[in-house]
Amino acid sequence: MSTPQTESKRNAGYQAAGMVEDGMVVGLGTGSTVFFAMERLGERIRRDGLSIAGVPTSYQAAIRAREYGIPLTSLDEHPEIDIAIDGADQVDPAGNLIKGRGAALLREKCVADAARRVIIVVDPTKMVETFDALVPVEVLPFASTSVSRRLSLLGAVPTMREGVKKDGPVVTDNGNFILDCSFGTIGSPRDLEAKIAAIPGALECGLFTAYGEKITVIVGEEKGCRVVSLR
Numbered sequence: 001m002s003t004p005q006t007e008s009k010r011n012a013g014y015q016a017a018g019m020v021e022d023g024m025v026v027g028l029g030t031g032s033t034v035f036f037a038m039e040r041l042g043e044r045i046r047r048d049g050l051s052i053a054g055v056p057t058s059y060q061a062a063i064r065a066r067e068y069g070i071p072l073t074s075l076d077e078h079p080e081i082d083i084a085i086d087g088a089d090q091v092d093p094a095g096n097l098i099k100g101r102g103a104a105l106l107r108e109k110c111v112a113d114a115a116r117r118v119i120i121v122v123d124p125t126k127m128v129e130t131f132d133a134l135v136p137v138e139v140l141p142f143a144s145t146s147v148s149r150r151l152s153l154l155g156a157v158p159t160m161r162e163g164v165k166k167d168g169p170v171v172t173d174n175g176n177f178i179l180d181c182s183f184g185t186i187g188s189p190r191d192l193e194a195k196i197a198a199i200p201g202a203l204e205c206g207l208f209t210a211y212g213e214k215i216t217v218i219v220g221e222e223k224g225c226r227v228v229s230l231r
């Protein structure tokens, strides 16, 4: 059943797909919103002969892209990406992001970093003034307890993400665990990202604060969508 939120996601995804040009290498994010962009890209490939290659950020993105007929390539083949389309869990007015609800944050950050332009597609519930969502941290299983302790010292309440229809921890596409960290309200996302990055065994976190200059945020509405100007 289609809900207003689904329509918002669809409108954002379709708008982003319209920004892709012939011949581009496209980063394909993970999650429910970016799937609409992939759906529309698949239509453009079939209907208009659009020629692109996608770099998937997860098994889920790769599987869905194949279903939509989007040819795939890799970050090894294309260490520079023309445009990446991805979702987010929260977006602040400067274009900082929290990502990783789907545990794809590590590859998503590699792709965002490699991309010349990043299009973030969200529904209006994701737009916030200040971050307060859980920050996922991908951790090396060997170091999960020591990383958890260090995160606690930074003020987090870390919880190991558990599988659904699988007992025990979520194992990411990279073979690691996820610690979901509650920090309450986050005053300086950039500082926090840097502090987490300095913990050995914390492989990446879901705070994305380095890409505001190349990010365009498309907020889908029930009817249409708007492009947000970043402050």
Ligand SMILES: O=C[C@H](O)[C@H](O)[C@H](O)COP(=O)(O)O
Residues within 6 Å of the ligand: 029, 030, 031, 032, 033, 034, 086, 087, 088, 089, 098, 099, 100, 101, 102, 103, 104, 105, 108
């Ligand atoms: O790991 C998952 C990703 O960061 C997603 O892009 C993010 O969680 C947003 O997903 P959705 O579009 O389903 O809300």
